[in-house]
Amino acid sequence: MKKYIDSGKKDTRSGFGAGLTELGKTHPNVVALCADLTGSLKMDDFKANHPERFFQVGIAEANMMGIAAGLTIGGKIPFTGTFANFSTGRVYDQIRQSIAYSHKNVKICASHAGLTLGEDGATHQILEDIGLMKMLPGMTVINTCDYNQTKAATIAIADHHGPVYLRFGRPKVANFTPENQSFEIGKAVQLQEGNDVTIIATGHLVWEALKAAETLNEQGVSADVINIHTIKPLDSQAILKSVKKTGCVVTAEEHNYLGGLGESVARVLAQNNPTPQEIVATQDTFGESGTPEQLMEKYGLNAAAITKAALKVMTRK
Amino acid sequence: MPDMQHLNDLVIQVRRDILRQVHKVNSGHPGGSLGCTEFFVALFQELMDRKEGFNMDGKGEDIFFLSNGHISPVFYSVLARSGYFPVEELNTFRLLNSRLQGHPTTHEGLPGIRIASGSLGQGISVAIGAAHSKKLNNDSHLVYTLCGDGELQEGQNWEAIMYAAGNKVDNLIVTVDYNGQQIDGSTDNVLPLGNLKGKFEAFGWDVMEIEQGNNLEAIMNRMKTAKSKTGNGKPVCVLLHTVMGHGVDFMMHTHDWHGKAPNDEQLEIALSQNPVTLGDY
Numbered sequence: 001m002k003k004y005i006d007s008g009k010k011d012t013r014s015g016f017g018a019g020l021t022e023l024g025k026t027h028p029n030v031v032a033l034c035a036d037l038t039g040s041l042k043m044d045d046f047k048a049n050h051p052e053r054f055f056q057v058g059i060a061e062a063n064m065m066g067i068a069a070g071l072t073i074g075g076k077i078p079f080t081g082t083f084a085n086f087s088t089g090r091v092y093d094q095i096r097q098s099i100a101y102s103h104k105n106v107k108i109c110a111s112h113a114g115l116t117l118g119e120d121g122a123t124h125q126i127l128e129d130i131g132l133m134k135m136l137p138g139m140t141v142i143n144t145c146d147y148n149q150t151k152a153a154t155i156a157i158a159d160h161h162g163p164v165y166l167r168f169g170r171p172k173v174a175n176f177t178p179e180n181q182s183f184e185i186g187k188a189v190q191l192q193e194g195n196d197v198t199i200i201a202t203g204h205l206v207w208e209a210l211k212a213a214e215t216l217n218e219q220g221v222s223a224d225v226i227n228i229h230t231i232k233p234l235d236s237q238a239i240l241k242s243v244k245k246t247g248c249v250v251t252a253e254e255h256n257y258l259g260g261l262g263e264s265v266a267r268v269l270a271q272n273n274p275t276p277q278e279i280v281a282t283q284d285t286f287g288e289s290g291t292p293e294q295l296m297e298k299y300g301l302n303a304a305a306i307t308k309a310a311l312k313v314m315t316r317k
Numbered sequence: 318m319p320d321m322q323h324l325n326d327l328v329i330q331v332r333r334d335i336l337r338q339v340h341k342v343n344s345g346h347p348g349g350s351l352g353c354t355e356f357f358v359a360l361f362q363e364l365m366d367r368k369e370g371f372n373m374d375g376k377g378e379d380i381f382f383l384s385n386g387h388i389s390p391v392f393y394s395v396l397a398r399s400g401y402f403p404v405e406e407l408n409t410f411r412l413l414n415s416r417l418q419g420h421p422t423t424h425e426g427l428p429g430i431r432i433a434s435g436s437l438g439q440g441i442s443v444a445i446g447a448a449h450s451k452k453l454n455n456d457s458h459l460v461y462t463l464c465g466d467g468e469l470q471e472g473q474n475w476e477a478i479m480y481a482a483g484n485k486v487d488n489l490i491v492t493v494d495y496n497g498q499q500i501d502g503s504t505d506n507v508l509p510l511g512n513l514k515g516k517f518e519a520f521g522w523d524v525m526e527i528e529q530g531n532n533l534e535a536i537m538n539r540m541k542t543a544k545s546k547t548g549n550g551k552p553v554c555v556l557l558h559t560v561m562g563h564g565v566d567f568m569m570h571t572h573d574w575h576g577k578a579p580n581d582e583q584l585e586i587a588l589s590q591n592p593v594t595l596g597d598y
Contacts, residue, residue, distance in 0.1 A: 031453070055449065055484075063442045063476035070382075070446020073431055074374050074454050078446075093436050094473070098443055102423045102433045 001217055002192055004176045004210050010147035012168035012204075013111040017042025018147075019154025020079060024050050027077065027158050033068055034081045035061045040170075041081035041111050061086045065094035065106075072104040077158055080106065084113035084167055085126040088133055099163050100136040107157050108133075112170045113143075114254035115282070115299055116204055116292040125287035131259020133165040134232045140185060141232040143167040143253070143261075145206035147175040149229060152183035160185055167203065169254075171292045174207045177227075186230045188238035194222035197310045198242040198249040202228050202261050204296075205252035205280065211303035216310055223310060231261050236268045243269065248276045248313040252306050254296075257281035276316035278309035319363050324533055326594035327398060328358050332564045333597060334394035336587050338410040339578040345411060345419065348574040349465065350391035352496050352531070352559040356463070357395040359536040364544070366458060371401055371428035376456055380447060382432055384440020384464035385494065386420040387576065392429075393417050397598070401429035404598040438471025440464050441491055445481050448489045459547055463492045467499030470508050475520075481552040482521030490543050490553045491522075495530070496561040498572040514556060523551040530559035565590055 023030045024046045032046050033055045047054040057064040061082055068078035080087065087110035088095070099106045110129065117125050134141045140162060144150040150168045157164045164185075177189075191206070192213050201209035206227045213223040224242045228235065243249050249269070251262040262279035269275045282299050296302045331354050339345035361367070365379040383392050390410065397404040402416070409415035416427040420435030432443050444462035451458060468474065481489060493513070501507050510516075517524045523546050529535035539555070546553045561575065562568030565587040568579075579587055 031449075052453070057480060058476075058483075060476035060480065062439075062473040063445075063480055066439050066442020066473065066477065067446035067449065067480070069432065070443040070448070071450045073380070073443075073447045074376060074450030074456070076450050076453065094439055094442075097433050097436045098439050104432075 001214070004191070006174035006176050008175060009172040010175045011170060011172045012144055012147055012150040013040070013170060014042050015144070015147035015150030016109055016111065016154050016166070016168055017045060019151040021045040021049070022155055023158050024053070029075055030077045030079060030158055031055065031071055032079045032081065033057055033064050035059055035064050035086065037082050041109070043081050061091045062094045065091045066098050068106045069098035069102060069104045072106060078106050079109050081109050081111070083124060084110035084129045085124055088129040089126060092132060096136060100139050103138055104163060105161055107164045107166060109154070109166045111168055113167045114169060114204070115287045115295040115301065116169050116171045116254065118170065118292045118295065119289050121289040122286040127256045127282050127287065128259060129167065130231055130253070130255045130261065134264065138162060139232065140164040140230070142185065142230050143203040144229050145203055145227055146173060146177050148179050148181060149177045149183065152181045153229065156183040156185060169204055173204055176207060186233045186235055188235035189227040189229065190238070191227050192223060192225035194224040195245055196221045196223065197314050198224045198226065198246045199252065199306060199310060200226045200228050200239065200249060200261070200265055201252040202231060203254050205254055205301060208303040209252055209306055212306035212310065215303065215307045221310065221314070228261065231264055234264050234268060236272070239265055239268055240272055243273060243275045247317045250278045250280060250306055250309045250313055252280040252301070254301055255281055256284060258284055276313050278313040280305050280309050319537070321534070324358055324362055327362065328354050328533060329591045330595040331358060331391060331394045331398065332591045333588055333593065334407055335390040336565070336579060336584055337597065338390045338393070338407055340584045342411040343578045345390055345578060346387040346576045347390065347578065348498070348561040348568060348572070349385065349388040349494060349496065351565060351568060352561045352563045353388055353391050353463065353494055354564065355531050355533045355536055356492065356557055356559070357391050359533055359540060360461065361395050361399045363537050364540050365461065373431060375431065376454060377458065379459045379461065380431060382440045382444045382447070382462040383421060383434055384462055385437060385468050386434030389417070389419065389421050392421060396429035402427065407598045437465070437468045438473040441474055441477035441481070444489055444491065445477055445486050448486050451488055459544065460489050461492070463494060466493050466495045466497065466510060466513070467504050467507065469493065469510060469513070478517065478520045478522065485550045486552050487548050487550050490547065490555060492555040492557050494559055495556045496559045498561045498575065500572065500575050502572055517554045521551060522554045523549070524554045524556065526556045526558065528558050530557040531563045
């Protein structure tokens with residue numbers, strides 16, 4: 001088994017901030033917009049370095065999405081920053097018409113996604129955003145797993161022409177992917193090679209999947225672990241190649257099981273190679289207040305839940 | 318000096334285009350389209366500094382966004398007759414595989430369209446973004462947008478109106494089609510807009526009214542004044558008093574023709590009130 005080392009816990013939103021700071025130096029057409037959450041989104045450096053390219057829109061997310069769409073006309077590459085809830089559900093129609101249908105080159109960057117937002121509770125813990133965004137034609141949907149990958153993804157999406165939804169989170173989590181990695185949109189990353197079960201994880205659940213694979217390994221089960229940072233377009237080839245080898249799959253995400261990664265993988269399998277699948281995700285429920293760890297435990301989104309699902313799905317082969 | 322005879326002929330011809338487009342497919346929105354005909358002709362023929370051809374980025378030229386996308390028939394007719402695409406294409410309005418969708422879209426690549434609109438309330442925000450982009454590009458040209466008065470019931474507009482004043486977006490002219498009508502009735506009956514001029518002014522805009530919104534010369538004169546107000550630290554709002562359905566007697570002063578096409582007989586009467594000038598498509 002490959003060993004993955006946590007180089008020190010960091011939040012993925014800081015990876016976004018660092019990527020944006022980098023883009024400020026390298027991409028003169030990158031502009032940033034924020035709806036009164038500059039500090040939470042870690043956009044302070046970009047704002048300080050490029051005040052003329054930073055737009056504080058206040059608590060008015062619908063207007064922010066429209067302004068972002070307009071900024072593309074004239075060649076700007078707008079990055080919007082607010083919480084995932086306010087980046088998607090609150091402004092769905094603005095994104096649908098002014099950005100997606102109009103095919104505008106806007107990067108919708110969303111922090112505090114999912115349960116790990118923690119104590120603020122369900123009003124802010126969106127678990128439906130991946131579904132909302134992946135249903136929009138032409139929208140690329142990315143959910144990164146750690147600081148380094150979020151920084152790399154932030155930089156990569158600036159060079160991709162078209163609307164992108166980039167989802168990341170609030171808490172400090174393990175930082176284990178390589179520094180200064182190249183990030184290829186739509187290309188899954190193979191983390192472990194195994195023959196007994198495939199684990200496909202996205203976002204904060206990738207580290208949990210690696211921990212689950214270690215536990216499984218101790219029990220004599222070899223898991224193929226895939227980091228599927230891009231949910232749309234989905235790397236079908238990587239998924240099909242893996243399940244051909246293992247014959248069963250667990251998907252893991254910090255999202256509702258309706259509309260998330262699990263359903264996207266299930267579609268690929270149903271159409272190409274029907275395979276037993278277990279879905280580690282929330283079960284059509286809202287979240288609640290609590291610490292991130294407590295919530296992930298209560299809603300079954302951790303290494304233990306992935307391990308249990310893997311052992312179960314293997315019996316269904 | 319503008320050729321007023323030609324422009325007046327064009328107004329009549331655009332009215333014929335609007336009526337014939339919606340009649341052919343028995344759908345679409347003639348009322349607001351007819352009411353804004355003079356404004357569109359003035360804007361595209363006289364007021365905007367436009368480049369030949371179409372480039373999405375619109376650098377070095379004035380650009381326009383239609384927020385109330387349902388009045389696409391007037392937009393399409395004036396775009397076609399301003400050289401953006403062949404006038405014959407007006408024949409395809411709302412048909413399958415057409416670039417002239419029910420509501421305007423960039424999706425089919427129709428020259429002249431820079432944003433999809435139809436779901437209301439989004440145009441001012443988009444125009445603000447484009448205005449920011451122009452300033453960042455050191456482009457001194459203007460951004461125009463038109464929205465409906467009923468459309469101002471959408472909350473996003475007021476986010477945008479607050480933002481534009483607060484951020485001194487002064488290369489922007491927002492025109493409101495102030496016809497007092499919407500689908501369900503008069504704006505006063507559906508949801509009163511109150512003192513619109515006072516509201517824009519309270520938000521920090523420079524507001525002008527054009528009382529004769531269906532008079533070509535009045536529009537041209539007053540809009541030139543509006544242009545002269547740009548660049549002074551305030552966004553500019555023009556309240557354009559129009560008559561929905563203008564130019565067809567039985568369609569005027571009512572909301573009935575907001576989204577209804579004339580039948581064969583009604584079309585004949587409507588066209589007889591607007592006899593051919595430049596030639597039908």
